[in-house]
Amino acid sequence: MTSDELILASRPTGLPGAENFTVRQVALPEPGEGEFRVRVEVISLDPAMRGWMSEGRSYVPPVEIGAVMRAFAAGTVEASRHPGFPEGSSVVGMLGARSHALSNGEGVYRIERARAPIERWVGGLGMPGMTAYFGLLRIGRPKDGETVAVAAAAGAVGQIVGQLAKLHGARAVGIAGGPEKCRLLTETFGFDEAVDHRAPDMEARLKAACPKGIDVYFENVGGPIADACYRNMAMNGRVPVCGMISTYNGESTEGLSLAAYRSILVNRLTVRGFLIFDFAADIEEALTNLGRWHEEGRLVMREDVRGGGLGAFGAVLSDLYTGANTGKLVLKLD
Ligand SMILES: NC(=O)c1ccc[n+]([C@@H]2O[C@H](COP(=O)([O-])OP(=O)(O)OC[C@H]3O[C@@H](n4cnc5c(N)ncnc54)[C@H](OP(=O)(O)O)[C@@H]3O)[C@@H](O)[C@H]2O)c1
Structure with missing residues (x-):
């Protein structure tokens, strides 16, 4: 063999x-x-x-x-x-x-x-689905009517984040690269709004999609998208820091701007990093719920x-x- x-x-x-x-x-x-x-x-x-x-x-x-x-x-x-x-x-x-x-x-x-x-x-029924589940529900804790924004929204984790936000009564705003992915977000995954981060007026579109500010920014990408999101956070917002893919190949060295840091103070943001392994004891709970919502047709993967x-x-x-x-x-x- x-x-x-x-x-x-x-x-x-x-x-x-x-x-x-x-x-x-x-x-x-x-x-x-x-x-x-x-x-x-x-x-x-x-x-x-x-x-x-x-x-x-x-x-x-x-x-x-x-x-x-x-x-x-x-x-x-x-x-x-x-x-x-x-x-x-x-x-x-x-x-x-x-x-x-x-x-x-x-x-x-x-x-x-x-x-x-x-x-x-x-x-969705494995590691990325559980990452979305714990990051959003344990750290982001969206409430009814709040706005959740997530980038890489058409990807493995992001697609689940947006749908879980909707399932918990929040508005979901997805940020993705290109019109095709943006269409997928609203037409297939049920996001309320989609923002194309390749568009030159990305931040203006983000503001328009989040008129009352962002209550939960689920951080997947870092870089200029993160900066725009931090600067548009609402009071008492939460930022589960899941990943920063724009930095992984060493191509982006830009940190958060001073305006983004200031937003953490002024808006009393809670910024918390996490790894899926931190929630290993509760995997059964996540899998049961993700599986049920998937079977009920409420979670598309x-x-x-x-x-x-x-x-x-x-x-x-x-x-x-x-x-x-x-x-x-x-x-x-x-
Ligand atoms: N904390 C944890 O335990 C944990 C577990 C799993 C994943 N993660 C993190 O979650 C994030 C998403 O992972 P995934 O598996 O769901 O990947 P994914 O979203 O399926 O694929 C990556 C996507 O990231 C976006 N992207 C790549 N480079 C970018 C850049 N420079 N600026 C903006 N967007 C960029 C692209 O989407 P667009 O075309 O839309 O830009 C790409 O399709 C990653 O940061 C990953 O490291 C963390």
């Missing part, structure tokens, strides 16, 4: 790409007692991967050069000596970017494939599924940082 593995070959400068990875084939032993083998079907592509590819201090150690690329993935158990993960069951977890994974079950969860396509379990196998990983990953993905970006293995 062999497995194809995606190896980090070099650390990127700027955008990551195919040149940073190689694929190697390794022999995979049969599962020992308490182990099982997963045939990986989908690999999740996440903005955080750019950080994992770099040296330096972060919330997890970097992937070493020559090591298998860290990745959430989902697939089917095809051989098992573990009673909790029988042959034929479907699973998700940090299995790595590889065609087959040997696991002892640590950090791996069973999924109910009949309820949703497998790619959704690394999207959109994925952007790509082919091309492990060899396509680097090129597909770069799409996250140029905005070429719409919805949760996933690589499907044949």
Whole structure:
């Protein structure tokens, strides 16, 4: 039995790409007692991967050069000596970017494939969905009639943030790149307003979309969009800081302006960073609620599924940082 593995070959400068990875084939032993083998079907592509590819201090150690690329993935158990993960069951977890994974079950969860396509379990019903859930509901805490703004709104986390805001009685304003994504926000995801951040008058459009100011700014991107949002916050606003994708490739060195900092003081804002791992104890709650709303048709989930196998990983990953993905970006293995 062999497995194809995606190896980090070099650390990127700027955008990551195919040149940073190689694929190697390794022999995979049969599962020992308490182990099982997963045939990986989908690999999740996440903005955080750019950080994992770099040296330096972060919330997890970097992937070493020559090591298998860290990745959430989902697939089917095809051989098992573990009673909790029988042959034929479907699973998700940090299995790595590889065609087959040997696991002892640590950090791996069973999924109910009949309820949703497998790619959704690394999207709205997986880590990004739970990130939106905890960030918005535990930190943002939107109230009836308040305005929630989120950028990268057509992406994996953003699409769920806007819909959860609506489900909790708030107005949802999505910020996204280009008219097509903006249409998707209002027509498919039910946002009240969509603001194209590529438009030259982005801030004027944002102000018009949020006439009473922004009560919750769900921070996904940083940079000039964040600055405009901070400057347009309402009194006692909340900013769950989830990510700052505009800074991940080192291309943007702009910090928040003094006017944005002043808004934190004047408007008594609460700004709080979080990682999905902070809420690990409550994953069951998030999954139950996200699954229920999804089944009731109140939570639409959109994925952007790509082919091309492990060899396509680097090129597909770069799409996250140029905005070429719409919805949760996933690589499907044949
Ligand atoms: N804290 C946590 O535990 C946690 C967990 C998951 C994700 N995150 C963070 O959540 C954010 C969204 O992640 P995701 O998985 O949902 O990705 P995503 O939104 O599916 O994809 C990334 C999107 O970011 C936007 N973008 C890229 N570069 C940008 C720039 N320079 N300025 C403005 N927008 C830019 C693009 O959308 P447009 O075309 O609309 O610009 C792109 O499609 C990221 O910052 C990520 O790191 C945090």
